[in-house]
Amino acid sequence: MANNKASVEFLDGCIIENDYYFISTRMDAQPMNEYDHGRLKWFDSGNWFYQDRNWQVSSVCTLSGFTSQGTRAYVALEEGSGVVGFYIPGSEHVVDEILPGGEDGHGIPSLTDINQIGSNLYLCGYGGKVMRRADGTWKAFDTGLKAPGLGDYLEQGMSVSEALKAARPTQRDMCAIDGFSEDAIFCVGREGLIFFFNGNTWLQVAQATNVDLNCVHCADDGWVYAAGNNGVLVQGKGSNFHPLDASAHDDFYAMTWFNGHLYVGGLKGLYRLESGKLRYVDTGQGTFKCRALDSGHGQMLVVAKRWLAVFDGKRWQRIDDPDNI
Numbered sequence: 001m002a003n004n005k006a007s008v009e010f011l012d013g014c015i016i017e018n019d020y021y022f023i024s025t026r027m028d029a030q031p032m033n034e035y036d037h038g039r040l041k042w043f044d045s046g047n048w049f050y051q052d053r054n055w056q057v058s059s060v061c062t063l064s065g066f067t068s069q070g071t072r073a074y075v076a077l078e079e080g081s082g083v084v085g086f087y088i089p090g091s092e093h094v095v096d097e098i099l100p101g102g103e104d105g106h107g108i109p110s111l112t113d114i115n116q117i118g119s120n121l122y123l124c125g126y127g128g129k130v131m132r133r134a135d136g137t138w139k140a141f142d143t144g145l146k147a148p149g150l151g152d153y154l155e156q157g158m159s160v161s162e163a164l165k166a167a168r169p170t171q172r173d174m175c176a177i178d179g180f181s182e183d184a185i186f187c188v189g190r191e192g193l194i195f196f197f198n199g200n201t202w203l204q205v206a207q208a209t210n211v212d213l214n215c216v217h218c219a220d221d222g223w224v225y226a227a228g229n230n231g232v233l234v235q236g237k238g239s240n241f242h243p244l245d246a247s248a249h250d251d252f253y254a255m256t257w258f259n260g261h262l263y264v265g266g267l268k269g270l271y272r273l274e275s276g277k278l279r280y281v282d283t284g285q286g287t288f289k290c291r292a293l294d295s296g297h298g299q300m301l302v303v304a305k306r307w308l309a310v311f312d313g314k315r316w317q318r319i320d321d322p323d324n325i
Contacts, residue, residue: 007324008039012060013303014294019045021301021308022074024057040076040087043308043319051094055081059114063121075114077123082108084123084138099123099131099138110173117179124187128172130202144202145187145195147172176216176226188213188226196239208234208241217255219262225273227252227264233278246271248278256293258300259313265290270302283309283316 008025016022023041030037038053040060058079066073066086073095076085082102086095102108110126121133128146131138140146153163172193179185183199190212194205213228226241227233233246250266257263262273263281267289271278283302292303302309308319 005323006039008041008321009305010291010303010308010321011056011058012292013301013308014061014292015296015299015301016042016062016074018297018299019043019310022060022062023303023308024060024076026056035080038076038078040074041321042074048321048323051087053078053085055079055083057085058112059123061115061121063116065119075116075121077111077114079111080107080109082106082111084114084121084133097133097138100140112174113176115177115179117177117185118182120182122177122179122185124174124177124189126173126189128174130174130177130187142202145172145174145204175212175214178216178218178224180218184218186216186218186224186226188216188228192228194226194234194236194241198238203239205236205239205241208236208243214251214253215255217257217262219257220260221257221262225255225262225264227255231278233264233273244273244276246273246278248280254290254293254303256295256300258295258311263293263295263300265293265302283311285309285316285318 007028011024011026013021013023021043025039025041027039035056038055038057040051042049055078057076059077061075063073063075073086073088082099084097099108112125114123124130127149128142130142130145132141150163153166174187174189177187185197187195192207192209195202196205209232211229211232213226216226218224223235225235229251231246231248231250233244234241235244248271250268252264252266254265264271268287270281270283270290272281289305294301300311306324310317
């Protein structure tokens with residue numbers, strides 16, 4: 001579909017192929033407290049296309065082997081509706097799947113991240129939510145992670161004030177999920193939460209920080225990295241994590257591995273981890289808010305608030321959305 005000249009704010013993005021990207025956006029015309037609209041965009045070798053959804057999309061990814069014929073799909077996680085959308089290349093048909101608990105329009109609030117790990121899809125969200133899609137079916141995947149919440153305590157006969165007090169220290173608000181395999185998955189969240197799935201259950205990792213962790217990446221060097229507010233970057237394996245001396249005054253929201261280095265995106269721009277410290281990367285664009293990072297097919301994609309940038313290891317290229325010019 002062609003563009004209709006409505007400016008947007010980019011939220012997330014991923015690489016499909018070389019010079020082919022999939023982006024989640026929010027229209028500027030939407031009031032800040034309204035989420036009942038989302039706009040997905042594709043950039044394909046110089047051309048922009050879009051499709052609208054009935055809810056804001058918090059996270060996107062690609063899924064290989066969506067159909068029995070091995071066809072891939074572009075995946076959109078709606079933030080509060082309890083719906084995941086699948087876009088099949090070459091088809092105008094969109095497959096929407098309703099998550100357990102989101103039936104009959106109930107929705108599921110605060111779903112934050114979706115990712116393919118192994119051959120299956122995994123998503124996470126606030127309240128200790130983790131779900132897995134295997135063999136075309138979504139199921140809860142939170143054994144050992146989900147803690148009692150407000151509703152559980154109310155069902156036990158507590159008053160609202162008692163239930164709020166009891167639930168406060170048990171809230172496990174997860175922000176990001178990634179894994180080396182389906183037997184080694186990591187989920188991070190607010191107040192320094194890190195959980196490790198070892199193939200049987202989720203185990204809480206001893207906290208290396210108490211600040212919010214916004215992103216996690218299982219890197220090609222065999223380490224797991226998590227980053228968040230106040231310049232915090234932690235590194236670990238299994239259930240052992242430790243903070244790195246990042247020396248960057250920023251809040252981090254994105255990470256990826258490219259050409260032998262970890263890259264981290266924050267509210268002030270892009271950084272590269274070198275000898276245990278984060279060094280600011282000059283993209284030629286000055287200070288910017290980095291919303292997402294991805295790598296693959298010989299490229300690194302930087303999703304800023306209003307534009308994209310692509311790095312091939314030698315040269316930076318900025319890509320402007322014509323609706324934002």
